[in-house]
Amino acid sequence: MRAAGLITGASSGIGRSLAREHARRGRDVVIVARREDELEELASELRERYGVTVQVYVKDLTEAGARQGLFDFLEAEGIEIDYLFNNAGFGGNARFSEQDWSTVSAMIELNVTAVTELLHLFLPGMKARGRGWILNTSSTAGFMPGPLQAVYFATKAYVNSLSKAVASEVDGTGVSVTVLCPGPVETEFADRAGFAEDNAMMGQGASPSSVARQAYTAMEAGRLEVINELGLQVVIKGLLPLLPERLVMSVIKRMQS
Ligand SMILES: NC(=O)c1ccc[n+]([C@@H]2O[C@H](COP(=O)([O-])OP(=O)(O)OC[C@H]3O[C@@H](n4cnc5c(N)ncnc54)[C@H](OP(=O)(O)O)[C@@H]3O)[C@@H](O)[C@H]2O)c1
Incomplete structure (x- = not known):
């Protein structure tokens, strides 16, 4: 495979659009998620439109040994991951005390542990080869506490912090780490998180293709962080640090309820 990219969560939303961004540059891709049909459909599209090699890997990344198994499979196939x-x-939109532990624990496993383990598995090879581009999808949720999505916001705060610290550690090695922090995006996310149809979060988002395009360009440029809209950048970087935290949380709580 040439300049292979590994994309988790490629069966829908932002991941699907990232796969298209990667393939349209003539780069091969390994796409991972649980839904085989969606992955196979995307693989056929990418092969036909861009003539790239696509490897489909169907896996629940929260399963024990899933991330190591993926790494071992790619090693055995001789597929080097550059991206x-x-x-x-x-x-998950719910009060923390009322959320099932199984949901909380799977969220931490996917949003935190899987992200960390995959980074830990693939980074050494990239450093040894002197080239690599990493894009961790976080969220603007990572910049504040999020009542009624407490664990989700906390997982994204972790991804922001980890990504930036590792980006600093690999400075000058030929490897870059970029953290993508989008606001609302029109994907399956809000529906799956349990937001009601009339919630302020629904129907207001950016398109996944525009977010992926921006993110890919920022990653190629080795930028540290990308927030997808200027208005959001102003709010997050300019306004948020000036506001009392209790006020921010009451606004977030209203938006999530
Ligand atoms: N949409 C937003 O408003 C928004 C805003 C900021 C950040 N984000 C972040 O963007 C990223 C992508 O989300 P999205 O908006 O594109 O939502 P999405 O359409 O629901 O996509 C989520 C992807 O993750 C995969 N996935 C979920 N659980 C998995 C598991 N256990 N194992 C393997 N793959 C799994 C899903 O595939 P399968 O179900 O087929 O496994 C799907 O491909 C997430 O990290 C999300 O937190 C989203």
Whole structure:
């Protein structure tokens, strides 16, 4: 495979669009998620439109040994990963005390542990080869506490922190780490997170293709962070640090309810 990219959560939303961005540059791709039909459909599209090699890998990344198994499979196939898109993730709209532990624990396993382990598995090879591009999909949720999505916001705060610290550690090695922090995006995310149809989060988002395009360009340029809209950048970087935290949380709580 040529300039292979590994994309988790490629069966829908931002990951699917990232796969298209990668393939349209003539780069081969390994796509991972649980839904085989969606992955196979995407693989056929990418092969036909861009003439690239696509490897489909169907896996629940929260399963024990899943990330090591993926790494071992790629090693055995002789597939070198130059681009890692740590993108799979999910949220959950509920009071923390009322959320099932199984949901909380799977969210931490996917949004935190899988992201960390994949980074840990693929980074040494990239450093040894002196080239690598990593894009971790976080969220603007990572910049504040999020009542009614407490665990989700906390997982994304972790991804922001980890990504930036590792980006600093690999400075000058030929490897870059970029963290993507989108606001709402029109994907299956809000539906799966349990938001009601009339929630402020629904129907207001950016298109996954526009977010993926911006993210891919930022990753190629080795940027540290990408927030997908200027208005959001102003709010997150300019306004948020000036506001009392209790006020921010009451606004977030209203938006999530
Ligand atoms: N949409 C938004 O408003 C928004 C905003 C900011 C950040 N984000 C972040 O963007 C990333 C992508 O989400 P999206 O918006 O594109 O939502 P999405 O359409 O629901 O896509 C999520 C992807 O993750 C995969 N996935 C979920 N659980 C998995 C598991 N256990 N094992 C393997 N793959 C799994 C899903 O595939 P399968 O179900 O087939 O496994 C799907 O491909 C997430 O990290 C999310 O937190 C989204």
